[in-house]
Amino acid sequence: MKVLDSKFVKDFIKMADDGYHEGWHERNGGNLSYRIRPEEVETIRSRLSDRGEWTPIGVSVPDLAGEFFLVTGTGKYFRNIIVDPEACITIIEIDEKGENYRIRWGLVEGGGPTSELPTHLMNHEVKKRVSNGKHRVIYHAHTTNVIALTFVLPLKDEIFTRELWEMATECPVVFPDGVGVIGWMVPGGRKIALETGKLMEKYDAVIWAHHGMFCSGENF
Numbered sequence: 001m002k003v004l005d006s007k008f009v010k011d012f013i014k015m016a017d018d019g020y021h022e023g024w025h026e027r028n029g030g031n032l033s034y035r036i037r038p039e040e041v042e043t044i045r046s047r048l049s050d051r052g053e054w055t056p057i058g059v060s061v062p063d064l065a066g067e068f069f070l071v072t073g074t075g076k077y078f079r080n081i082i083v084d085p086e087a088c089i090t091i092i093e094i095d096e097k098g099e100n101y102r103i104r105w106g107l108v109e110g111g112g113p114t115s116e117l118p119t120h121l122m123n124h125e126v127k128k129r130v131s132n133g134k135h136r137v138i139y140h141a142h143t144t145n146v147i148a149l150t151f152v153l154p155l156k157d158e159i160f161t162r163e164l165w166e167m168a169t170e171c172p173v174v175f176p177d178g179v180g181v182i183g184w185m186v187p188g189g190r191k192i193a194l195e196t197g198k199l200m201e202k203y204d205a206v207i208w209a210h211h212g213m214f215c216s217g218e219n220f
């Protein structure tokens with residue numbers, strides 16, 4: 001099957017475009033990843049290249065060894081994903097130790113996976129374990145109103161959880177475990193990946209103060 005004809009790829013593109021239309025993806029802001037099911041990999045295997053070089057992830061994710069992910073590319077704009085998906089998104093494979101990745105499809109104009117790959121993969125590893133394999137989607141967006149709140153409220157899990165729960169009746173239903181909050185840190189690396197991963201043990205949504213949010217779920 002053509003990669004772009006797969007349902008999981010179409011759903012990925014739709015969600016990225018929905019996020020863009022929410023106003024959460026200025027320029028190259030935000031990133032999205034999906035842990036591909038083994039049977040989905042088989043339907044597109046003949047379309048995958050094995051010429052990509054193994055590259056260090058920057059964190060160790062042994063419980064994701066051998067898994068395939070569909071992820072957004074670094075420096076690519078969410079605005080352009082629906083227009084030219086093969087240039088903006090990529091399928092990567094994790095090696096048998098969980099320390100390196102290689103590109104198997106996409107990014108036809110060059111580039112690499114999202115700068116937040118360490119956080120995405122740490123979150124996937126935690127969520128795969130605590131959800132018994134059910135969670136497959138990790139999404140990072142620059143959620144404008146929540147970012148504004150991080151300039152106003154004390155940066156504490158229980159304060160943000162209560163404030164958001166009080167704002168809309170759906171909130172306690174959608175995230176009954178609450179939200180985690182981490183103070184400002186340099187994005188794009190190992191340290192923020194480890195901090196976010198710790199909070200993902202407990203929550204499905206984590207706020208990065210003055211930056212955005214990471215969310216985890218079973219599907220798009």
Ligand code: 2HA
Nearest residue numbers: 028029030031116187
């Ligand atoms: O530019 O959102 O956190 C992508 C990002 C980095």
Ligand code: ZN
Nearest residue numbers: 029030211212
């Ligand atoms: Zn960001």
